[in-house]
Amino acid sequence: MNKQKLFDYIDSHKEAMVATLCELISYPSYQQEAGEGAPFGKPVRDCLDKALEICESFGFKTKNYDGYVGTAEFTENDAVLGILGHLDVVPEGTGWTHEPFNAHVCDGKVFGRGSIDDKGPCVAVMYAMKALKDLGVPLKNGVRLILGTNEENGSGDLEHFEKVASMPKWLFTPDGNYPVINIEKGMIRGWFVREVTACNSAKKLLSFHSGKTINAVPELANATVCGVTEEEIKAAVSALNPMCEVNVTEAEDSLRIDVKGKSAHASTPALGDNALTCLLAILAEIDIGDEAADLLKNLSRIYPYNETDGLSAGLKMSDEVSGGLTMVLSVLDYDGKIIDGKLDIRFPVCSSVNEVSGILTQTLNGAGFNNVKAGGAEPHYVDSNSAFVKTLLGVYEDMTGEKGECIAIGGGTYVHHTEGGVAFGAEFPGEDNHMHGADEFMTIDSLLLNAKMFALAIYKVCNNEELE
Numbered sequence: 352m353n354k355q356k357l358f359d360y361i362d363s364h365k366e367a368m369v370a371t372l373c374e375l376i377s378y379p380s381y382q383q384e385a386g387e388g389a390p391f392g393k394p395v396r397d398c399l400d401k402a403l404e405i406c407e408s409f410g411f412k413t414k415n416y417d418g419y420v421g422t423a424e425f426t427e428n429d430a431v432l433g434i435l436g437h438l439d440v441v442p443e444g445t446g447w448t449h450e451p452f453n454a455h456v457c458d459g460k461v462f463g464r465g466s467i468d469d470k471g472p473c474v475a476v477m478y479a480m481k482a483l484k485d486l487g488v489p490l491k492n493g494v495r496l497i498l499g500t501n502e503e504n505g506s507g508d509l510e511h512f513e514k515v516a517s518m519p520k521w522l523f524t525p526d527g528n529y530p531v532i533n534i535e536k537g538m539i540r541g542w543f544v545r546e547v548t549a550c551n552s553a554k555k556l557l558s559f560h561s562g563k564t565i566n567a568v569p570e571l572a573n574a575t576v577c578g579v580t581e582e583e584i585k586a587a588v589s590a591l592n593p594m595c596e597v598n599v600t601e602a603e604d605s606l607r608i609d610v611k612g613k614s615a616h617a618s619t620p621a622l623g624d625n626a627l628t629c630l631l632a633i634l635a636e637i638d639i640g641d642e643a644a645d646l647l648k649n650l651s652r653i654y655p656y657n658e659t660d661g662l663s664a665g666l667k668m669s670d671e672v673s674g675g676l677t678m679v680l681s682v683l684d685y686d687g688k689i690i691d692g693k694l695d696i697r698f699p700v701c702s703s704v705n706e707v708s709g710i711l712t713q714t715l716n717g718a719g720f721n722n723v724k725a726g727g728a729e730p731h732y733v734d735s736n737s738a739f740v741k742t743l744l745g746v747y748e749d750m751t752g753e754k755g756e757c758i759a760i761g762g763g764t765y766v767h768h769t770e771g772g773v774a775f776g777a778e779f780p781g782e783d784n785h786m787h788g789a790d791e792f793m794t795i796d797s798l799l800l801n802a803k804m805f806a807l808a809i810y811k812v813c814n815n816e817e818l819e
C-alpha cells in the first residue's frame with residue numbers, strides 16, 4: 352500500500368470532511384424525550400440517520416439497530432475490527448461565544464458542541480474508510496464503524512446493541528486519548544444515611560451542606576453552629592492550616608462557616624482541594640459534642656482533609672499497571688435530622704466491586720453509619736502486550752514520532768463494558784479542545800491527522816494475520 356497516496360487522498364478531502372462535521376454538529380443531539388424509534392430523543396436519531404445516509408453515499412452498507420446504534424462497512428469480508436464512536440453530545444451549557452449547534456469554522460478550528468466529542472472523530476473514521484475503499488486498498492479482513500447514541504448518559508445504546516448483535520473481535524473507540532487507554536479503574540459509588548436524635552444543648556451543629564455531584568471534588572461547603580465562639584473556630588482553622596479559604600459570619604444566634612476549595616473530577620481528586628473534608632476537619636477540632644457533630648468527627652477520622660488514597664478508611668491499595676485507589680467524599684448534607692452523604696471511589700484492577708464495597712460498608716458502619724449502599728463497575732483491563740494494542744501503538748509512533756505507551760485512567764470510556772476494547776484517540780497529549788465546555792472545538796489539522804491514524808490502523812489491524 353502506498354501510504355502517501357492514502358494521506359494525499361485524506362488531505363484532498365479536507366473541505367468535505369469539515370462540511371460533514373458541520374452538518375452533524377447541526378443536530379442538538381443531547382438526550383431528549385424518547386419517541387417512536389428514537390429511544391434517546393429525535394435529534395440524535397436524526398443525526399444517526401444523517402450519518403448513515405452519508406456513509407451510504409460513500410458506498411458503505413449500513414444498518415440501523417432500532418435507533419440505538421448504526422453500523423457501516425464496505426468490505427465483503429467479516430469485520431474483525433470495530434470502531435466505536437458516538438453521535439450524542441452533552442447539552443450546550445453556558446458561556447459560548449459561538450453558536451453550539453451552528454458550527455463555526457475559523458483559525459483552523461471547527462467550533463460546535465460535539466466537534467471533538469465525538470462527532471469529529473466519527474467523521475475522521477468515515478473518511479478513513481472512504482479513502483481505503485476509493486483507493487482500492489486491499490483488506491484481508493473487514494472493518495465496521497459502529498455509531499452509538501447514548502454514550503453521555505449511561506450507554507443504553509450498547510446494552511441494546513449487544514443483545515441483538517455482537518461486537519467485532521477487536522474494538523477501539525476514538526473517544527478518549529492517544530496513545531492507547533488500556534486500563535480503566537473500577538468505580539464504586541457509595542451512599543450513607545443516618546438519622547440524628549434532636550438535641551437541646553446550647554452548643555450544637557445546626558446544619559452542614561457540601562457538594563452537588565457525586566463524581567466531583569466539592570468546591571464549597573458551609574455549616575452553621577451555635578454555642579461556639581468565633582475564636583474557637585479561628586483556633587481550629589489555624590490548627591488545620593488548610594489551603595481552602597475559610598470565612599466565618601454571624602447569623603441569628605449562630606455562626607456560619609463557609610469554605611471554598613477547588614473542584615476536580617472524581618477520577619483525579621488530587622487536582623482539587625476538598626472543601627467538604629476541610630470543613631469536617633475544622634468542626635472536628637472544635638469540641639461541639641452533640642450527636643451530629645460526633646458523627647461528623649467520625650467521618651473526618653476516616654476521610655481526613657484532602658486524603659485521596661483511602662488510607663484512613665482502610666482502602667489504600669494499588670498495583671503496578673493501574674496505580675492507586677482514589678476516593679472522594681463528594682456530597683454531605685445535614686439539616687438537623689438526617690446526615691446524608693455520597694462518595695466516589697476509583698479502584699485498581701487488583702481489586703473488585705465486592706471487596707471495595709465490603710471494606711467501605713464496614714468502615715462506615717464502624718463510624719456510626721449503618722445504612723450504607725454501594726455499587727459500581729468492575730475495572731476494565733486489556734493486555735498492553737497484545738498484538739492488537741501493539742499494532743495501535745505502532746501506528747501512533749509511526750504517525751507522531753512520539754513513544755507509544757499505554758495509559759491507565761480513573762474514568763471510564765465508551766468501551767468500559769466491552770470485551771477487550773481500548774480507547775485510541777482522538778485527543779492528543781496536551782491538547783486543548785474545551786470538551787464538554789463552552790466553545791468546544793476540533794482543529795482541522797487534528798481532524799486530518801486522526802483520519803490518517805485511523806486509515807493506517809484499519810489497514811494494519813485488518814491485514815495482520817496474528818489478529819484474525
Ligand SMILES: [Zn+2]
Pocket residue numbers: 437468469502526
Ligand atoms: Zn465522548
